[in-house]
Amino acid sequence: MSHLRTIAIGAILLVLTSWHLEHGPNDNTMSRAAMVAAVIEQHSLCIDAYQEGIGDKAFMDGHYYSDKAPLPALLVIPFYQMMVWTGVVHAGERGLLTDGLLMLGGFICGSMPLVLIMLLSWNALRRSTPPAAPILFAVLPFLGSFLFVYSGSFNAHILGALFVILGSISMEREHYAWMGLACGAAVLCEYTLIVFPLVWGAMVLARLRDEPPGPPLRALIGIMKGASPMVLLLLFFNYAQSGNPLSLGYDHEAHYTFMSNGYGLGLPTWTSLWGLTFSSYRGLFIYMPVLVAVAAAWALSPRKGIAPWNDAVLIACILSLLIVAGYRMWWGGWAYGPRHLTTVAVLLAYRGLPLLATQRWGRWPFFVLAGIGILEALAAKSTLGYSMPTGVLHPLSELVLPELRAGHFTIMQWPCALGLTPAQATTAFVIVLILAIFALGRLDPGGSRH
Numbered sequence: 001m002s003h004l005r006t007i008a009i010g011a012i013l014l015v016l017t018s019w020h021l022e023h024g025p026n027d028n029t030m031s032r033a034a035m036v037a038a039v040i041e042q043h044s045l046c047i048d049a050y051q052e053g054i055g056d057k058a059f060m061d062g063h064y065y066s067d068k069a070p071l072p073a074l075l076v077i078p079f080y081q082m083m084v085w086t087g088v089v090h091a092g093e094r095g096l097l098t099d100g101l102l103m104l105g106g107f108i109c110g111s112m113p114l115v116l117i118m119l120l121s122w123n124a125l126r127r128s129t130p131p132a133a134p135i136l137f138a139v140l141p142f143l144g145s146f147l148f149v150y151s152g153s154f155n156a157h158i159l160g161a162l163f164v165i166l167g168s169i170s171m172e173r174e175h176y177a178w179m180g181l182a183c184g185a186a187v188l189c190e191y192t193l194i195v196f197p198l199v200w201g202a203m204v205l206a207r208l209r210d211e212p213p214g215p216p217l218r219a220l221i222g223i224m225k226g227a228s229p230m231v232l233l234l235l236f237f238n239y240a241q242s243g244n245p246l247s248l249g250y251d252h253e254a255h256y257t258f259m260s261n262g263y264g265l266g267l268p269t270w271t272s273l274w275g276l277t278f279s280s281y282r283g284l285f286i287y288m289p290v291l292v293a294v295a296a297a298w299a300l301s302p303r304k305g306i307a308p309w310n311d312a313v314l315i316a317c318i319l320s321l322l323i324v325a326g327y328r329m330w331w332g333g334w335a336y337g338p339r340h341l342t343t344v345a346v347l348l349a350y351r352g353l354p355l356l357a358t359q360r361w362g363r364w365p366f367f368v369l370a371g372i373g374i375l376e377a378l379a380a381k382s383t384l385g386y387s388m389p390t391g392v393l394h395p396l397s398e399l400v401l402p403e404l405r406a407g408h409f410t411i412m413q414w415p416c417a418l419g420l421t422p423a424q425a426t427t428a429f430v431i432v433l434i435l436a437i438f439a440l441g442r443l444d445p446g447g448s449r450h
Contacts, residue, residue: 005443009122009135010115012436012443016143017151018111019429020381020413021103026334028068029102029154031056035066035073036105037096040081045241050097059254060242067249070237071188072109072156080104105154113162114151118142120165121350122444128354135444136437137357137366141349143433144373145288146337149381152412157342160189164196164343165350168313171200176219180226186343188230191248191263193343195323197227199316256329268325276325276338280394287337287376288345289369294352297362301355313351317344336386336395378433379404382426385412 022029034050034057042049051057051064058067066073080101083089089100122138142148150158163186170179183197201223208216235245242252250263275281285292298314324330324340332339356362376396380386383403388395409422416425 006119009440009443010119012439013115013118013139014111016433016436017114017148018107018414019152019432020385020410021106021111021152022154022385022412023099023102023106024385024387024412025053026153026387027055028333029105030054030097031066031068032073032076032154032156033097033101033105035068035070036076036080036101037094037098039073039077040084041091041096045237050094055255057254058241058249058252060252064254065241065249065252067253069156069188069191070234071185072105072154072159075159076101076105076108076154079108102154103152106152109159110151110153110155113158114142114147117158117162117165117346117350120169121353124350125354125357128358133441133444134357135440137353139440140367140370140374140437141288141290141294141353144290144370144375144377145345145349146339146377146386147288147342147345148377149336149386150339150342153386155339156189157339158346160186160193161343161346163189164193165346167196167200168347168350171204171312174219176204176222177226180223180228181230182226184227184230188234190343191250192320192323192340195320196316196343197223199319200312203310203312203315264328265323266326266328268322272325272330273321276321276330276341280396282331282335282338284338284341284345287373288349289373289376290366291345291348291352293362293365293369294348294356296365297356297359298348298352301359313347317347320344331390334387334389336380336384336388339386374433376400378430382409382429385410 030050031047031054034047034054035045037050038044038047045065046063047054047057047066048064056067058065080089080096083100083104084096089096089098092098118139121142122135125134125138147158163182167179167182167186170176170182179200180197183193183200186193186196201220204219204223205216208219238247239245241247241249248263256264275283277284278286280286285295321341321344324338327340330340338345356366379400380396383400388399392398407423409426411422413420413422413425413429415428416422420428
């Protein structure tokens with residue numbers, strides 16, 4: 001029954017996260033999709049046939065390439081190839097760079113990883129002191145966040161966050177080879193996620209420094225052994241593109257040329273720090289409100305006496321925030337919420353929700369903040385998605401609410417392909433979402449008793 005319940009919960013969540021599969025002309029997603037199409041159609045990493053109108057690209061030796069970390073595209077290639085072989089998809093105006101490819105990428109790299117993250121959070125809540133409704137404590141924060149808006153998009157943020165969580169779990173269980181493999185996979189989704197294995201590897205060795213020579217050495221060898229397949233894959237990928245195994249696509253930017261100078265990294269500013277935390281522009285605590293209560297719970301209940309400066313998750317998250325705040329385009333271009341802080345948001349929620357669930361005062365703040373987040377995310381997901389122009393400083397009030405009042409709902413919902421209008425599909429999704437939340441509460445043993 002336990003496995004069947006987990007499968008049922010996973011299926012319900014997958015319906016919610018894959019209802020909207022994004023296929024708009026976004027530089028980020030189109031760059032990855034172009035690589036997939038090029039490998040299958042051109043048998044090459046070169047995206048010359050698709051590069052027109054794509055901003056995220058590298059220019060090397062007279063040819064264009066995707067500048068993105070390769071793992072998301074590599075994961076999609078075999079599935080899309082199968083769809084091409086079976087005739088499920090056909091070439092369009094841009095060859096195999098089709099809406100179907102973008103939607104498949106969104107499902108594999110956005111919808112499925114977010115479901116797995118929520119299931120891992122549910123497991124963590126059940127292993128700790130269970131709250132009244134473990135599944136709701138695990139699910140509602142993510143549905144009520146900017147992560148939900150990206151859940152059907154061919155981005156790398158949510159997939160990278162999933163691998164980082166798996167690396168964190170492996171580190172706590174002292175499975176260092178698995179830690180190295182998971183963190184290596186995360187870096188191949190987003191290069192900036194390298195901060196997590198670097199910090200965690202250093203902290204593991206520091207904690208073992210008083211041990212005999214064996215444990216620290218075994219831990220280091222384990223991490224390196226696990227990471228080696230991903231390191232070799234990256235070196236081979238770089239060599240196949242540029243002829244230099246140590247040269248990333250970002251070294252050869254064709255459009256965002258500032259990336260070629262130190263990858264656009266610099267020192268954080270007060271403006272960027274405020275903008276990424278509490279501002280209505282890209283604030284983490286605005287676009288995932290439950291984290292306000294999580295932060296309070298974290299401060300009021302230190303984890304088993306671990307000092308803040310010795311908490312592996314907290315230290316890595318703070319450093320990641322500082323790195324993103326020092327990035328020249330810290331706001332993430334056209335985006336909904338702080339998309340570059342996806343891994344930080346996921347880790348803080350994963351580690352902090354069990355702490356919040358044990359606090360007697362935490363129940364009502366949790367549900368109120370989760371409800372606010374769901375309304376925000378639902379409004380954005382049903383209208384503009386994450387297409388929020390850089391120059392709009394208050395996207396929720398200046399863009400989302402006017403679109404909602406005008407009834408301008410997105411056509412990027414799968415029921416629209418069956419003949420429903422965007423308004424009808426959105427109404428159906430709201431009903432499905434409400435029914436799904438009640439069904440999750442009934443499926444979870446803790447939730448059914450309360």
